[in-house]
Amino acid sequence: MNFSCNSAFVTLATVDLEKLVLFYSNLLNIKPQHYTLNRYAEFQLPGLRLGIFKPKQMHQPEFENSSSAMSLCLEVSDLENAIAHLTHLGYPPLGETLTASHGKEIYAYDPQGNRLILHQSS
Template sequence: MGIKVKYQAAFVTLAAANFEEIVEFYAQLLAIAPNPYRPGVYAEFAAPGLRLGIFKPKSSHESEFLPQGSGSLSLCFEVTNLEEAIAHLGQLGYPPPAAITTASHGREIYAYDPLGNRLIFHQSLEQVPKN
């Protein structure tokens, strides 16, 4: 059966250049405050059955998150081992087109499903082995 990736969680993220406006909208819509919340960087909402993250893309990546017909929605999978996830994607015939990047919250790689939807595989800093 091949490599078995151990998924920690799956959650929805939205890229928002107008970060504060979108965070405020979801805070009001869901009637909850974001937690964690890093002003101008990241906000997360946890509601029953939903974990929604909102982030402001780095200026060097903004074009990656521009709406392309289906919007700026990304499906994120938090994994315990990013290299295993990359190998699994390769086995499925959808290898990530670029290298692993490091963000303030951990390491990640972008991949795309058969329809072209963005998938972000993320390994938190707590899961990254120490050298």
């Protein structure tokens, strides 16, 4: 038996869908490609689909008080501008800009506490 994957995308669960959809709409400066009020939103980014969903009532306990080791890494062309944009949205990055062999990056969190890595290649 062979496993075949046709595509992959990342989804974030939240009980406050509207707040997270508004955050990502403002952060990415795009509207969701698919949107069902109080249920699901999907953003199409270069190389990635980002889905945000509200779990059904019976599944919500699975997502309460959970922290994840996964981070959403967004490559940007101007890190300083991205930092200013996040700060303007009310979610300033924490800590200092780090320099790694692959470029500069900084960490931030969305309103749900999901970790964002903003990265600018060198």
